[in-house]
Amino acid sequence: xxxxxxxxxxxxxxxxxxxxxxxxxxxxxxxxxxxxxxxxxxxxxxxxxxxxxxxxxxxxxxxxxxxxxxxxxxxxxxxxxxxxxxxxxxxxxxxxxxxxxxxxxxxxxxxxxxxxxxxxxxxxxxxxxxxxxxxxxxxxxxxxxxxxxxxxxxxxxxxxxxxxxxxxxxxxxxxxxxxxxxxxxxxxxxxxxxxxxxxxxxxxxxxxxxxxxxxxxxxxxxxxxxxxxxxxxxxxxxxxxxxxxxxxxxxxxxxxxxxxxxxxxxxxxxxxxxxxxxxxxxxxxxxxxxxxxxxxxxxxxxxxxxxxxxxxxxxxxxxxxxxxxxxxxxxxxxxxxxxxxxxxxxxxxxxxxxxxxxxxxxxxxxxxxxxxxxxxxxxxxxxxxxxxxxxxxxxxxxxxxxxxxxxxxxxxxxxxxxxxxxxxxxxxxxxxxxxxxxxxxxx
Amino acid sequence: xxxxxxxxxxxxxxxxxxxxxxxxxxxxxxxxxxxxxxxxxxxxxxxxxxxxxxxxxxxxxxxxxxxxxxxxxxxxxxxxxxxxxxxxxxxxxxxxxxxxxxxxxxxxxxxxxxxxxxxxxxxxxxxxxxxxxxxxxxxxxxxxxxxxxxxxxxxxxxxxxxxxxxxxxxxxxxxxxxxxxxxxx
Numbered sequence: 001x002x003x004x005x006x007x008x009x010x011x012x013x014x015x016x017x018x019x020x021x022x023x024x025x026x027x028x029x030x031x032x033x034x035x036x037x038x039x040x041x042x043x044x045x046x047x048x049x050x051x052x053x054x055x056x057x058x059x060x061x062x063x064x065x066x067x068x069x070x071x072x073x074x075x076x077x078x079x080x081x082x083x084x085x086x087x088x089x090x091x092x093x094x095x096x097x098x099x100x101x102x103x104x105x106x107x108x109x110x111x112x113x114x115x116x117x118x119x120x121x122x123x124x125x126x127x128x129x130x131x132x133x134x135x136x137x138x139x140x141x142x143x144x145x146x147x148x149x150x151x152x153x154x155x156x157x158x159x160x161x162x163x164x165x166x167x168x169x170x171x172x173x174x175x176x177x178x179x180x181x182x183x184x185x186x187x188x189x190x191x192x193x194x195x196x197x198x199x200x201x202x203x204x205x206x207x208x209x210x211x212x213x214x215x216x217x218x219x220x221x222x223x224x225x226x227x228x229x230x231x232x233x234x235x236x237x238x239x240x241x242x243x244x245x246x247x248x249x250x251x252x253x254x255x256x257x258x259x260x261x262x263x264x265x266x267x268x269x270x271x272x273x274x275x276x277x278x279x280x281x282x283x284x285x286x287x288x289x290x291x292x293x294x295x296x297x298x299x300x301x302x303x304x305x306x307x308x309x310x311x312x313x314x315x316x317x318x319x320x321x322x323x324x325x326x327x328x329x330x331x332x333x334x335x336x337x338x339x340x341x342x343x344x345x346x347x348x349x350x351x352x353x354x355x356x357x358x359x360x361x362x363x364x365x366x367x368x369x370x371x372x373x374x375x376x377x378x379x380x381x382x383x384x385x386x387x388x389x390x391x392x393x394x395x396x397x398x399x400x401x402x403x404x405x406x407x408x409x410x411x412x413x414x415x416x417x418x419x420x421x422x423x424x425x426x427x428x429x430x431x432x433x434x435x436x437x438x439x440x441x442x443x
Numbered sequence: 444x445x446x447x448x449x450x451x452x453x454x455x456x457x458x459x460x461x462x463x464x465x466x467x468x469x470x471x472x473x474x475x476x477x478x479x480x481x482x483x484x485x486x487x488x489x490x491x492x493x494x495x496x497x498x499x500x501x502x503x504x505x506x507x508x509x510x511x512x513x514x515x516x517x518x519x520x521x522x523x524x525x526x527x528x529x530x531x532x533x534x535x536x537x538x539x540x541x542x543x544x545x546x547x548x549x550x551x552x553x554x555x556x557x558x559x560x561x562x563x564x565x566x567x568x569x570x571x572x573x574x575x576x577x578x579x580x581x582x583x584x585x586x587x588x589x590x591x592x593x594x595x596x597x598x599x600x601x602x603x604x605x606x607x608x609x610x611x612x613x614x615x616x617x618x619x620x621x622x623x624x625x626x627x628x
Contacts, residue, residue, distance in 0.1 A: 010557030011564075012580055015472035016479060018489075024467050027493045028460075034497065 040277075044218075044255070212259045214440040215270070221411070224249035224431035249429055250279040250328075256337055260439075266343040274337035274358055276390070282327045291318045329367030329379060333390065335360035351397050352407075358390040389416040396435055405437040452513060455503045463500055470517050471496075477518055479561055480576050481525035483569040491528065495521040522581070526591060529569060563613050571606035578603050 226246050258272020299311035341354030365379040391414045398407030413429040451469065454462020474495065478488040499517050506516055564572055573592060577583040578599075583591070585599040592599070 007557055007560055008580055011476075011480075011560055013473070014476040014557050014561055016475040016561075018472055018475050020468050020471055023471060023489065023492075024464055026489075027467065027496055030493050031497055031500070 212261045214257065215260050215272075216257050216438045216440060217436065218255045219253065219411070219433045219435040221249070221252045221431040221433050222408075224252070224429055227427050227429055229425045229427050246283065247427070248281045248283065249431065250281055252276070252278040252431070258337060258339070266345075268339075268341045268343070268354075270337070270339040270341070270356075272337050274333075274335060276331075276333045276335075276358065278331045280329050280331075282329065284325045284327065286323050286325070288321045288323065289318055290321060291316065293317070327368050329369070330365070332364040333358060333360045334362040335390075348399055349397060350399070352394070352409075354394050356392050356394065358392075360390065389414070394433075394435075398435075398437075403439050403441070405439075407435045407437065409433060409435065448513065449508070452503065452506065452508070455500060458500075466499075466513075467496060470514060473514060474517060474521050476561060477521050478525070480564050480580070481522060481573065482565075483525070483529050483572075486528065488565075491525055492521070494528075495524045498524060522577075526573065529573065530593065563610060566613070567606060567609065571602055571609065574599055574602045575606045575610075 226248050228246055254274055254276045256272050256274035258270040258274075261269045263269060294315045294317060296312060296315070297310045298313045298315050301309040301311070303309070336359045337356055338359070339354055339356035341352050344351040344353070367379050368376045369379050393412040394409060395411075396407040396409035398405050409432075411429075411431045411433045413431070414426070415429070416424065416426045418424040448469070451462050451465045455466055471492070475488060475492050478492040478495070482488040482491045495517070498520050502520070506513065510516075564575065567575065574588060577588045577591065578585070585596045585603075588594075588599045589596045594602075
């Protein structure tokens with residue numbers, strides 16, 4: 001019994017043999033991986049909040065339109081729509097039709113022209129409206145000849161003929177319509193002139209920002225198919241064979257914030273900032289054959305008397321040793337993503353098909369690859385920015401919803417990495433992805 | 444406590460890699476033995492050891508040398524990690540007597556008794572292994588084991604009894620000298 005207690009005591013303090021150095025290396029690697037994952041998990045809410053903050057940024061650019069119009073028209077002495085429609089009974093003409101202040105006296109033809117410009121202000125939005133409002137001042141004389149002047153009194157008389165019982169206000173509105181009908185279309189270049197020179201990029205920017213929408217998206221791969229590298233620029237068949245190893249894709253994810261621009265008929269374009277991380281694993285199995293020769297009895301012959309005749313000789317043996325090496329690689333990219341998509345609607349579901357391209361501005365690679373002579377080399381030393389191509393095609397299905405959308409679908413990714421002097425490596429990855437999409441409302 | 448160990452702990456508290464490596468060198472072999480005893484079938488004891496060390500390094504700031512030595516503290520973390528893994532993966536499996544499969548170990552003769560016992564414990568079914576380790580080696584009572592593993596006290600008692608029977612059979616198959624000691628249990 002005492003012995004048993006001693007054994008238990010020994011078990012308690014027992015130390016197992018281990019390769020401390022290699023075990024520490026493994027532990028160290030594991031700790032780093034966990035730290036990276038932890039950092040990444042902490043980064044996600046940070047990215048989300050950053051995107052949400054910047055999602056409201058366009059709101060600062062887009063000013064209140066009505067305020068702008070008021071200021072503009074007052075500054076230039078041009079009446080706004082409100083002023084135009086207001087009837088001043090104290091200043092009604094002899095025909096009982098209310099006339100706006102600016103129509104009284106002076107050159108009536110010019111007044112008609114100013115009125116037209118005022119309608120442009122109130123009828124449209126965005127930057128063009130400001131440009132056209134300035135037309136009254138800026139339009140060159142030769143352009144005015146394009147407008148066929150019509151006497152206001154003449155038109156008002158025509159209006160009265162068509163509906164003598166209509167109230168003055170109504171008559172006036174009708175007269176206004178007729179005036180516009182008499183104006184010939186003004187060539188586009190006349191309108192564009194002030195657009196370009198008087199309201200430059202900022203006006204266009206306002207228009208773009210209002211029509212575009214900010215989206216935040218993230219996609220995670222749930223399952224991917226194995227693939228093989230397509231190796232180019234290597235003539236040695238055996239080395240090419242070594243390089244063409246099957247790659248097992250591990251987890252990958254993409255996070256992006258992008259401007260979506262609607263082109264109509266379900267077409268969208270996007271430009272944004274994307275972070276992509278792809279992890280993969282390469283199993284490399286090599287077989288080595290070892291030959292050995294044994295010298296000894298290879299045959300025994302027993303005769304009738306039981307005597308043994310041994311025949312000695314050489315016997316060749318061979319053994320095949322299979323060794324496996326596993327390499328884990330990680331590719332991180334931060335870049336500008338460009339995409340073009342088309343939406344199809346099916347009852348309550350939406351199907352999106354699109355193509356995208358990533359233009360990396362920052363890249364980080366971890367892991368090892370086999371170089372052109374079959375030796376292991378660090379990826380980070382060889383891969384170069386700008387020598388790669390990341391493209392993709394996506395097919396997503398999701399129910400209609402406001403703002404937040406969760407979808408799943410198929411993602412085809414094409415990667416091409418060129419390692420200078422050595423070789424170019426291409427591959428396609430097919431993956432099933434889950435995608436999260438949030439449309440940030442513009443203010 | 445030697446001053447050197449205190450320095451190592453202080454370095455670990457500052458997340459210094461050299462200190463962490465020194466602590467791993469110091470405790471690694473002992474904890475690997477514990478991990479071998481506690482790791483469930485299908486989980487590499489070294490993986491379990493790595494996970495435990497990550498927890499040890501993360502929680503070392505809460506270690507108080509006045510309450511006990513670092514080895515017992517680290518061992519406790521490893522035991523809890525192993526039991527958590529068992530619970531998480533639902534590895535608790537208490538086989539019936541008829542289902543027991545006994546593996547003979549013939550090449551154990553030359554090995555030390557404690558090493559032999561650890562190898563036999565490694566082969567035990569997971570549920571037996573935990574109960575035996577906690578009761579016989581760590582000195583827990585059945586109430587504590589029941590609380591720790593989430594089983595009833597009677598289950599703990601019956602599992603320990605069956606575990607000892609199984610160990611006796613294993614020892615007798617391996618013709619080890621320790622057989623006599625185990626018969627006396």
